[in-house]
Amino acid sequence: MRKLLPLVILALGVGGFLVLKATHPRPAPAVPQERVWRIDTMTVSPGLYSPQLRLFGRVEAPDRIRAAAPVAGRLLEVKVRDGELAAKGALLARLDPADLEPRLAQARAELERERLKLSHDTQAIEQERALLALARAALGRADKVQSQKLGTATEVDQAREQAARAQLAVTLREQALAEHPARLAALGAKLQEAERDAGRAEIRAPFAARIGRVEAGAGDQLQANQTILTLFPVDGLYLRAKVPGDRGEELRAALAAGQRLSAQVNHAGRTFTATLERLAGEADARGVDALLKVDGDANLPVGAFVDLVLQRPAMPDTIALPFAALNGGDRVFVLNEGRLKGIEIERVGELTQDGVSEVLVRAPGLTAGSRVMITHLPNAVDGLKVQEVPQRKTAAAQDSAAGTEKVR
DSSP states (O other): OTTTHHHHHHHHHHHHHHHHHHHSOOOOOOOOOOOOEEEOEEEOOOEEEOOEEEEEEEEEOTTOEEEEOSSSEEEEEEOOOTTOEEOTTOEEEEEOGGGTHHHHHHHHHHHHHHHHHHHHHHHHHHHHHHHHHHHHHHHHHHHHHHHTTSSOHHHHHHHHHHHHHHHHHHHHHHHHHHHHHHHHHHHHHHHHHHHHHHHTTEEEOSSSEEEEEEOOOTTOEEOTTOEEEEEEETTOOEEEEEEOHHHHHHHHHHHHTTOOOEEEEEETTEEEEEEEEEEEEEEETTEEEEEEEEOSOOOOOTTOEEEEEEEOOOEEEEEEEOGGGOSTTSEEEEEETTEEEEEEOEEEEEEEETTEEEEEEEOTTOOTTOEEEOSOOTTOOTTOBEEEOOOOOOHHHHHHHHHHHHHO
């Protein structure tokens, strides 16, 4: 029995194991299930949108003028400083009149002298013509006397010489009288020039202007045409911005069609508006220059750099989507019976609405009411099974709400 007992215990154990194995509950067979991805979607509706073009520009003043000294002289005073405003007709600077009055007095004296000379020449020519008549009469008598063998040839030659001298004097006087109108006109122009320069001794603003730079001070000895200051009209500021070449023809066609394209300009925390007025006639590898006129008196310093957002021509049948909706840059996915379907799109620009940047696309396959996935899925493919999540606030809306709550 002692030899059989271990075998009996072993047999009982094996038998119990077989009974338990045969009677244990069997689990239901596992059925593989397809994974469902949760996504956010938005309903799209094609419409008329104006894409925006972000540019960097520089403030310019094409109508800026340079106030210079008309003649050499001393600068008596300067009434303005850099950056100040000046009303139309306001005195900006003044030259010393002592440097201009002698030139004006000399021009007047020369003109008066020429007028007196004209009067004297008019009287003198009558006398010289009388002398010419006497010389000719004397020559006639000398010829007659010689023909009668009563005079000498020398007397005839002397009479002929006197007649020639009288004729020359009359000719020269007539020439002088003929030149008087030209000399009077030249001296009159010289006087007008001197009066003009004397009038420019006081430099006044030709329009409502802002002073750009004052380059001379009171007491400086100036040369002719030396710059005293520069100024430009307060409402004549422009922005010069480089537009990419592929957008230049689009903007040029819009201007030719009479469209008014505006831009929002930001500088030093302030916002201004500007209107596209023209495009430059020359371009380079970076694009073409666009000139935008700043609306009103923006008080912008010339030469300052600004950033601006230009409205491009409106485009029909376009759709605004968040950037997260793009897959690969030229494709989006729509929800079709619980699965994704890829659609090729054309990017036509960007725009900002309510502070949120969006991409503007055009796609024949996107119709009104289509549900576009706006969740970025790296593994998104056609036919992927997805499920829409309940609509919730966007991150921007959550940040705005959190900021409002914090202020409260």
